[in-house]
Amino acid sequence: MDINTQQKVFLVHWTYSAEEWKKFRRWGYFRRGIWKHFAWRLLRLKMKHIPEISITTYKVWIGDRVRPFRDDQRRLRRVNIRDTGRFNIMEITYERANSASRRLPVIYVPIPKGKLREAIEVHEALSSYAW
Incomplete structure (x- = not known):
């Protein structure tokens, strides 16, 4: 199987309830800091x-946005599954080539x-590609 075919093979495709997505967005704003939380509270962006x-072995699609983590410019470092208390989250950590950032x-x-x-199966599949 060539690389282009492998990039199109989905490991998983997930849909969310409105409540699940709201919890995730709120967690993201809290994680970024207090000012982002206040912005979220003021704007209450309606989706x-x-x-x-x-998720494939190379990229993550969140809606129409593509987030590559494994290609010529990026190397997959690790994949973790974490319990945030209200829901579980998968963290895909990668490294950019030619980046001096720590x-x-x-x-x-x-x-x-x-x-x-399913998430554990994706974790195992992706972990085999990690450096």
Whole structure:
């Protein structure tokens, strides 16, 4: 199988309830700091639709946004599954080539309720590609 075909093979495709997505967005704002939390509280951005997330061995699609983590410019470092208290989250950490930054980029993917077993399978599949 060539690389282009491998990039199109989905490991998982998840959809979320409105409540699950709201918890994830709120967690993201709290994680970034108090000012982001206040902005969230003031704006209360209403989502017109809840994005679906798809994961391959190379990229994560969050709605229409593509977040690559494994290609010529990026190397997958590790994949973790964490319990935040209210929901589980998958952290995909990668390293950019030619980057002097000490801080590694992380893609956060919420795990839908009842999909933890699938998330563990994705974790095992991706961990085999980690450096």
